[in-house]
Amino acid sequence: MIKKLRRKLIIAAMASLLVVLFVIMTAVSVLNYQKLVGDADSTLHLLAANGGFFPKTDRDGPRPEPFLMEHPPMSPEMPYETRYFFVILDGAGAVESVNTGKIAAVDSTTAIQYAQQVWQRGNSQGFLEDYRFLVHPSGEGNMVLFLDCSRSLDSFRSLLLICIGVSAAGALLVLLLLLVLSGRMVQPFLENYEKQKRFITDAGHELKTPLTIIQADTEILELDWGENEWLRDIQTQTKRLSDLTHDLILLARMEEQQALQQQVEFPLSDVVEETAVPFQAVAQTREKTLEVHIQPMLSMVGDENALRKLVSILLDNGVKYAPAGSVIACTLEKRRNVLCLSVSNPVAEGAELQTGQLFDRFYRGDPSRSTRTEGYGLGLSIAAAIVNAHRGKLTADKDEGQTLRITACFPA
Numbered sequence: 001m002i003k004k005l006r007r008k009l010i011i012a013a014m015a016s017l018l019v020v021l022f023v024i025m026t027a028v029s030v031l032n033y034q035k036l037v038g039d040a041d042s043t044l045h046l047l048a049a050n051g052g053f054f055p056k057t058d059r060d061g062p063r064p065e066p067f068l069m070e071h072p073p074m075s076p077e078m079p080y081e082t083r084y085f086f087v088i089l090d091g092a093g094a095v096e097s098v099n100t101g102k103i104a105a106v107d108s109t110t111a112i113q114y115a116q117q118v119w120q121r122g123n124s125q126g127f128l129e130d131y132r133f134l135v136h137p138s139g140e141g142n143m144v145l146f147l148d149c150s151r152s153l154d155s156f157r158s159l160l161l162i163c164i165g166v167s168a169a170g171a172l173l174v175l176l177l178l179l180v181l182s183g184r185m186v187q188p189f190l191e192n193y194e195k196q197k198r199f200i201t202d203a204g205h206e207l208k209t210p211l212t213i214i215q216a217d218t219e220i221l222e223l224d225w226g227e228n229e230w231l232r233d234i235q236t237q238t239k240r241l242s243d244l245t246h247d248l249i250l251l252a253r254m255e256e257q258q259a260l261q262q263q264v265e266f267p268l269s270d271v272v273e274e275t276a277v278p279f280q281a282v283a284q285t286r287e288k289t290l291e292v293h294i295q296p297m298l299s300m301v302g303d304e305n306a307l308r309k310l311v312s313i314l315l316d317n318g319v320k321y322a323p324a325g326s327v328i329a330c331t332l333e334k335r336r337n338v339l340c341l342s343v344s345n346p347v348a349e350g351a352e353l354q355t356g357q358l359f360d361r362f363y364r365g366d367p368s369r370s371t372r373t374e375g376y377g378l379g380l381s382i383a384a385a386i387v388n389a390h391r392g393k394l395t396a397d398k399d400e401g402q403t404l405r406i407t408a409c410f411p412a
Contacts, residue, residue, distance in 0.1 A: 006186050010178045017174055021167040029160055036152045040132040041125065043082060044145050046074070048136035052086045052099060052143060054079040083148035087115035090141040103148060115144045207245050214238050247378040251385055266304045268339065269294050272332050275311040279319055287324045290315070295333045300410055302390045310386045311341065313379045314406055318345035337412045344405040347398070358396045358406070359384040383408070 047053065054074070085100040095115065098108045106114075114128055124135045130150040136143045218234045225231070276292045283290040300307075318328040322345035329344045359380050383406075387394040392410040399405075 005189060006182050009182055009185065010175070013178055014171065014175055017171055021171065025160075025163045025167060028163060029156075032156055032159060036149065036156055037132070040147050040149050040152070041134070043078070043084075044125075044132065044134040044147050045136075047084065047086070047145055047147075048134060048143060051138075052145065054082075084146060085111050086143055086145045087111050088138055088141060088143050089115060089119060093119045096141060105148070106146075111146070114146060118144050207241070211238055211242050211245065215242070244378070247382060251378060251382050263302050264304070265299055265301045266307075267298070268300045268307065268341075269296050269298045269332060271304060271308055272311050272330070272341065275308050276315060276330055279312075279315040283319045283328060286319065288319060288322055289327045290319065291327060291329045293329065293331045293333075298332060298334055298339060300339055300412065302410070306386045306389070310383050310408065313383045314341070314343040314408070317379055317406070318343045321348070322346055323348050334412060335409075339410045339412050340407055341409075342405055342407040344403055347402050347404050359394065380406070 046055075083103045083105075085098075085103045085106055087098050088096045090096055093116070095112050098111050100106055100108055100111050114131065114133075117128060118133050118135065126133060127149075128146070130148065130153050131146040132149050133147075134145045136145065215235065215238050218231050218238065222231050222235075273292065273294050276290065280290045280292070315328075315330060318330075322328050326346040329342075331340075331342045331344075333340055384394045387408045387410070390410055392408055394406070394408045396404065396406045
């Protein structure tokens with residue numbers, strides 16, 4: 001249980017960290033990309049507004065008054081740092097002119113090919129390889145401007161890779177720290193859990209002696225005074241308390257994996273069949289039917305007595321809580337490398353079972369599981385402890401037909 005708690009703690013912490021890192025990296029990447037695209041589009045619109053060229057700077061003379069009103073201040077180095085080219089197309093898409101004077105990596109033929117690809121796409125702006133393009137009306141045709149964004153895109157990709165690498169290294173470091181520190185974090189829970197189990201075991205042993213004395217005294221009184229209602233009540237309640245004490249001790253030991261005897265290979269098919277025979281008679285007396293379907297010659301390595309207890313608990317649960325006239329099915333089969341024991345039974349109409357809580361101690365969610373029904377809600381908890389001690393898995397599910405199926409699977 002503590003190992004599961006520690007594992008869940010590590011998984012929850014790592015999942016939270018990964019989600020936060022993903023959100024941060026996504027936000028940084030999106031903002032960086034939007035900034036890149038925004039700067040490129042601003043430059044393209046500036047070029048388009050000036051016929052494919054940068055406007056004059058203060059060094060070249062005073063700027064035109066409309067330019068000062070419509071555009072933000074421009075860096076004096078921008079015209080010399082920016083690599084771009086443009087192609088002018090007529091209304092039919094034919095090339096009228098090409099200008100590649102501001103870029104060395106693209107010749108006129110390549111520029112025309114790029115422009116024709118953009119014309120075929122029909123988009124007004126976007127990316128073509130590492131070039132940001134803009135289609136701007138020019139006279140009776142269109143000017144297709146291309147801005148070289150390879151440096152900005154390389155920086156964007158490098159930043160993204162660095163973020164991924166740093167995040168992965170940070171997540172790995174946090175994982176290592178969690179593996180080291182999680183043991184200390186769950187240590188108080190471990191100590192409380194161990195104290196709780198020790199208290200249950202010690203209290204159970206302490207209760208056994210007075211319960212045995214009470215039982216013996218009532219038997220002596222019965223011999224002296226004969227049977228009467230009060231003595232029968234004392235004997236009944238003493239037996240119930242003894243059974244509860246026994247179940248609590250068994251559950252505590254099973255969770256400590258101390259109740260398992262020497263694990264040997266035994267015929268599981270025979271064990272299930274032998275254990276099911278008495279329950280068929282019990283089911284018949286309660287106007288129910290128990291059907292047993294067992295695949296022969298199946299064996300497993302484990303504690304035979306514990307497995308008999310498991311089968312008894314599952315069958316008793318099915319027979320006890322199934323409505324009269326219903327059919328309880330017990331099945332044992334091998335599925336690939338797994339041995340599966342399942343018991344299914346209809347539940348009472350209107351019952352609202354929480355399958356996720358069936359294996360909790362003292363859970364009695366079914367309305368039929370009232371005080372009139374024997375038991376304390378510990379049986380399935382013991383069954384779960386037995387299955388876990390054998391490295392198996394116990395599950396419960398309920399279909400739309402109000403049939404509860406409890407399945408225990410063990411490695412073959």
